[in-house]
Amino acid sequence: MTAPRLSAVDVARRVARDIPDGSYVNLGIGLPTLVADVVGPDKEIVYHSENGVLGMGPAPAPGEEDPELINAGKQPVTLLPGGAFCHHTDAFVMMRGGHIDVSVLGAFQVAENGDLANWATDEAALPPAVGGAMDLAVGARQVLVVTTHTTRDGRPKLLPRCTYPLTAAAVVDRVYTDLAVLDVSPGGFVVREVAPGVTPEALQAVTGARLTFAPDLTVVRPD
Amino acid sequence: MTAPRLSAVDVARRVARDIPDGSYVNLGIGLPTLVADVVGPDKEIVYHSENGVLGMGPAPAPGEEDPELINAGKQPVTLLPGGAFCHHTDAFVMMRGGHIDVSVLGAFQVAENGDLANWATDEAALPPAVGGAMDLAVGARQVLVVTTHTTRDGRPKLLPRCTYPLTAAAVVDRVYTDLAVLDVSPGGFVVREVAPGVTPEALQAVTGARLTFAPDLTVVRPD
Amino acid sequence: MIDKRVATLADAVAGVADGSTVLVGGFGNSGVPVELVHALLEQGAGDLTVVTNNAGSGESDVAALIRERRVRKIICSYPRSAGSVWFEKFWRAGEIELELVPQGTLSERMRAAGAGLGGFFTPTGADSLLAEGKEVRVLDGRRQVFERPLPADVALVKADRADRWGNLVYRTAARNFGPTMATAAALTVVQVREFVELGALDPEAVVTPGIFVDRVVQVAP
């Protein structure tokens, strides 16, 4: 794979395009957080955080941080007019109860049937930790995954079956990587878009699962 | 039974004596409601109503009623300073979760093992209705029953086993009637107090269950 | 742009289909979304399953829906009251189905639906006729009955104030079933006394966040 990969911000821009105006959205820690920075000002999006914040605004100006007003990634945030606080149990009612329109999650692995592994690897040296990942994966109306197409050492993350412990089975709707946009369909991954310069053959070569290419395959437009 | 029966207010006064200062109390519809009127001013009691009111005060002055601020009996009430509103589900968390210290309920029948029947008779002409009776019976730390000792046509209400459909099994702690105060013990009803002029024989004669009389049996002092 | 405010009661109940399950807030005469229920009557949907604490009283709201034969089934805790004549008439005639649920279980079943849970065990009613046909299990030393979520197509709720995002606050005991019902329906419709600007409701004191609300209509008090 020699074609340049999309930057994290470009992938976030591509995700942002798929989020409808007026959505209730939860952005997972890491790459997904970038999405909020690139959603256009024409859209009114209500961001949810599992620690009990609905209607998060941009990061506070330096010096303006409130140490108690944080998001799930423990970063200081602000609250928009119209925002509201709730307790943890109610925040998870929103998640598990299907009230979040879009959940954008990171992933270690995604299987062609939509299985998601994003909470544990096979590394036994660190204590396990799950947080809200499983609730987000089972509860949101749409589960979008943002991830690099391969691991740092080049192994595929899109697989016939996950080898890491599952977060949830058959939940992922769409995957955005630095090489492609793929839908999870009953027949497995369908590639909708590829990054500029990426050929179907090259994409298949770095993907563990067998890919189908959409008849109207296009090149990713991040903007 | 020719001895005069205690008045409803006298029975309420007797119940009130058993409610400790600082208690969280739910008073059922009917006779139990009288208790609030006779609790001494030396006690601070927080009254709970299952429709989401905690800290009810006395009835409003005529003309001051708020049609939305009612108790479970649908009567207008007031809220004391320190009172709070909650939604129905939370009001029942308080009840079922064991947070109410004392629940005072009416009864059709009480069995000697503490079984309570207070929601349905064997009358099939009326549609069944249960309300919050079952939640109150299973959830409160102490379940006190206030009832006439016999039905209007003289049949006993304190029985070896209830013949009406159960509200809950083995929940009643103490029964206050117009003739006696009885504890539910592992060995059945133990009479603690009798109304003035009521003999053990006369009480047993109007009671379906076999009574034990406490060694320190006294006469009910309603005040 | 999020704006859940609708202009008329007809807009508020537009699209409710025959055969819907409809949650109707209120306890006694407190917190009943009277105008929304009348709009639903006008709208014409029938064959409804209505979930509400009481079964209506007099000639108004749920009683009117029953009178006009729009209600196939009532799920409630206390259908019997001085004024519940229409319910009783049809019930005696076997023309309306009744599912009786203890009040706390009714509320908790709607919460389970809104919370995405598959059901729960409760001690309430476990030793009663209302547990018949249901799974009963001893947990923590007491008999508990398995109760299933109660989701709905539509919730009709009365609140006091709302902003355009659908954030709600209520008034005194009129809050009752509203916050729970709002979570349990695919379409949550709310009538309020007053619209306020976005940001006017204290974020610490919002009772129903707008995420649970689809349409809000103002009704003159």
Add this chain to the structure above:
Amino acid sequence: MIDKRVATLADAVAGVADGSTVLVGGFGNSGVPVELVHALLEQGAGDLTVVTNNAGSGESDVAALIRERRVRKIICSYPRSAGSVWFEKFWRAGEIELELVPQGTLSERMRAAGAGLGGFFTPTGADSLLAEGKEVRVLDGRRQVFERPLPADVALVKADRADRWGNLVYRTAARNFGPTMATAAALTVVQVREFVELGALDPEAVVTPGIFVDRVVQVAP
């Protein structure tokens, strides 16, 4: 007369027994009842089961309890963080037990305890390792795992203001687990920034009603 205010942090945590299950509020550094946890450290109770979202960080609060070997077991959703060195050290040495629970399930299990329920089925984690050994059932077309209530002996909670009845309001996201934990413990102890007169809190905006609270202590901010 109801007065749940206590004068000192030592009074607030008096009587906590060895072997207790202790709920500790907070998410990251938001809403952590730091002073109460330090008072518990001082008080000396050991062999504790601590239920809290994270496993402490640095040398403060839960991390200090772990460092001083007071904690037999942690029940949490996310024990791993940059500063969770004491937890990791004991965990690697096999000297502290870990029960990992998905965050929403952790909160819901405490709610079930406070609500008097026997357990619930949830889709969360049903297809994961965390469902191993638990009952899994297909309900509403999806696999769901049976989770049991998580009651406790003590809850340590941070709120913002309280009155003498123990009514509480919180501040921003510091609310997090507080309202649920307050319902789930036999003894709920709260630290607040400020005491207010009875009646000063808006009855429409009380988040935790005093019925769930046993002791409140003021801690200078």
